[in-house]
Amino acid sequence: MTSATTTSVSLDVRDVHLAFGPNRVLRGVDLSVPRGATACVIGPSGSGKSTLLRTINRLIEPDRGDVLLDGRSVLGDDPDALRQRVGMVFQQFNLFPHMSVLRNVTLALRRLRKLDADEAETVARAQLELVGLAGKANSRPAQLSGGQQQRVAIARALALRPEVMLFDEATSALDPELVKGVLGVMADLSAAGMTMVVVTHEMGFARQVADTVAFMDRGVVLEAGPPEAIFERAEHPRLRRFLDQVL
Amino acid sequence: MDPLSTLWETFFDWDAMREALPEMLTVGLPNTLILAVSAALLGSVLGLLLAVAGISRSRWLRWPARVYTDVFRGLPAAATILLIGVGLAPLGMQVWGPDPYPLGILALSLIAAAYIGEIFRSGIQSVEAAQLEGARALGFSWADAMRLVIIPQGIRRVLPAWVNQLIALIKDSSLVYFLGLVASQRELFRIGQDYAATTGNESALLLAGLCYLALTVPLTHVVNWIDRRLRNGRPATASTEEDDDDTASYAATEGDRR
Numbered sequence: 297m298t299s300a301t302t303t304s305v306s307l308d309v310r311d312v313h314l315a316f317g318p319n320r321v322l323r324g325v326d327l328s329v330p331r332g333a334t335a336c337v338i339g340p341s342g343s344g345k346s347t348l349l350r351t352i353n354r355l356i357e358p359d360r361g362d363v364l365l366d367g368r369s370v371l372g373d374d375p376d377a378l379r380q381r382v383g384m385v386f387q388q389f390n391l392f393p394h395m396s397v398l399r400n401v402t403l404a405l406r407r408l409r410k411l412d413a414d415e416a417e418t419v420a421r422a423q424l425e426l427v428g429l430a431g432k433a434n435s436r437p438a439q440l441s442g443g444q445q446q447r448v449a450i451a452r453a454l455a456l457r458p459e460v461m462l463f464d465e466a467t468s469a470l471d472p473e474l475v476k477g478v479l480g481v482m483a484d485l486s487a488a489g490m491t492m493v494v495v496t497h498e499m500g501f502a503r504q505v506a507d508t509v510a511f512m513d514r515g516v517v518l519e520a521g522p523p524e525a526i527f528e529r530a531e532h533p534r535l536r537r538f539l540d541q542v543l
Numbered sequence: 544m545d546p547l548s549t550l551w552e553t554f555f556d557w558d559a560m561r562e563a564l565p566e567m568l569t570v571g572l573p574n575t576l577i578l579a580v581s582a583a584l585l586g587s588v589l590g591l592l593l594a595v596a597g598i599s600r601s602r603w604l605r606w607p608a609r610v611y612t613d614v615f616r617g618l619p620a621a622a623t624i625l626l627i628g629v630g631l632a633p634l635g636m637q638v639w640g641p642d643p644y645p646l647g648i649l650a651l652s653l654i655a656a657a658y659i660g661e662i663f664r665s666g667i668q669s670v671e672a673a674q675l676e677g678a679r680a681l682g683f684s685w686a687d688a689m690r691l692v693i694i695p696q697g698i699r700r701v702l703p704a705w706v707n708q709l710i711a712l713i714k715d716s717s718l719v720y721f722l723g724l725v726a727s728q729r730e731l732f733r734i735g736q737d738y739a740a741t742t743g744n745e746s747a748l749l750l751a752g753l754c755y756l757a758l759t760v761p762l763t764h765v766v767n768w769i770d771r772r773l774r775n776g777r778p779a780t781a782s783t784e785e786d787d788d789d790t791a792s793y794a795a796t797e798g799d800r801r
């Protein structure tokens with residue numbers, strides 16, 4: 297998977313604020329992910345984790361604050377161009393059900409990267425191979441297990457050679473026996489040097505793979521640090537209470 | 544003669560039917576199909592525009608689409624056909640001459656567009672927001688995401704309703720006889736009517752009715768068949784990856800299995 301990683305860049309989120317009407321969902325979020333590092337974001341439901349990921353690739357525009365890739369603000373960029381640099385994987389996969397697996401992966405390569413049909417197919421098949429699904433290229437998403445679908449979604453994002461990858465509870469919708477395969481792909485990607493932000497409830501994954509773990513609560517990062525510090529020496533009472541509940 | 548056999552003669556005069564049949568098949572049927580199919584195509588193009596305008600964020604698109612839909616769905620088809628066929632006749636005269644046939648197609652198309660627009664809109668709106676988000680996250684613009692991902696899925700979901708609209712068009716095409724077509728342009732109903740008028744016998748009209756049923760009844764079964772396939776999904780054919788264009792070419796396949 298090394299080829300996917302050669303261009304990864306650092307990510308900085310600075311004092312990001314966002315409100316949905318009166319609901320102040322992000323209230324000054326800071327997060328720094330050095331080039332090639334993996335940050336896991338944990339925290340209770342409703343604390344703003346998904347919203348944070350969506351402000352990073354500007355599916356939602358932050359009200360205030362800044363997002364930097366490689367030290368440069370991306371808020372003035374063309375959002376469509378930015379999203380080609382930032383891959384995102386969703387809890388519900390969001391594959392296109394009316395297209396084959398292969399076409400799910402080639403669509404953006406052809407339309408956005410302007411590869412011709414053969415080039416796109418070569419890239420897509422190689423990427424599917426890396427997630428262990430070379431044999432499923434002609435299937436429809438609905439014919440695959442949830443775990444396979446999520447790996448297709450990862451392949452689809454990686455095929456565009458993103459510089460940063462965002463994962464929003466990528467394994468939460470999966471049956472327990474399928475979780476491992478997907479986490480394995482994500483761990484490989486992390487080891488290969490992709491810059492990643494991973495929102496997850498898989499504390500084992502966070503402990504083993506993350507360089508940084510950030511605990512979000514009510515729209516702020518309450519505590520962040522290396523996994524040992526977060527899991528063994530949590531300072532904030534709310535973090536300790538959260539860990540007591542999930543571990 | 545007893546009343547029953549008179550009744551029988553009125554509707555089931557085989558000779559009268561046999562006499563009308565050739566013209567029914569060589570003139571009436573093609574004209575009915577031309578009117579219905581071209582109105583379905585033009586109506587679908589206009590309907591898609593109306594559907595997209597109807598879900599637009601701009602009220603300057605939403606509003607006109609709404610008004611158009613309300614007006615053309617609210618008027619009786621016969622009134623619309625007459626209004627357009629007569630009202631636009633001077634304009635048609637300048638463009639293609641005195642022939643009312645194109646105006647008939649136009650009127651049918653404009654009516655169909657209002658219904659098809661609503662059908663498409665409901666289909667497009669039924670596609671989960673996550674699909675749009677998935678496409679946008681890959682870097683597709685809103686327009687490309689709609690065109691490549693959302694609209695094809697939305698339209699697939701409402702294909703049964705679309706075919707129902709085609710059935711309605713086949714029936715409504717009988718109304719263009721108002722506009723005064725020349726002999727070679729007459730559709731099924733008009734030919735039946737003409738024979739009935741000259742013979743004083745309704746059998747040719749009944750024959751026209753049978754022709755309509757021969758078109759519409761199979762289509763209702765197509766509706767049911769598509770409906771079933773949409774519901775159950777179907778195994779993907781080992782799809783020959785379409786060399787080029789993505790969207791329209793795949794038949795309905797997504798099931799709601801997950």
Ligand SMILES: Nc1ncnc2c1ncn2[C@@H]1O[C@H](COP(=O)(O)OP(=O)(O)O)[C@@H](O)[C@H]1O
Nearest residue numbers: 316319321339340341342343344345346347348
């Ligand atoms: N599109 C939206 N419109 C309005 N409110 C939203 C929207 N998305 C999320 N929210 C609200 O923002 C808050 C945080 O949601 P989210 O970021 O999904 O939290 P998490 O991912 O940590 O569970 C919740 O109160 C949720 O209701």
Ligand SMILES: [Mg+2]
Nearest residue numbers: 345346347465
């Ligand atoms: Mg969430």
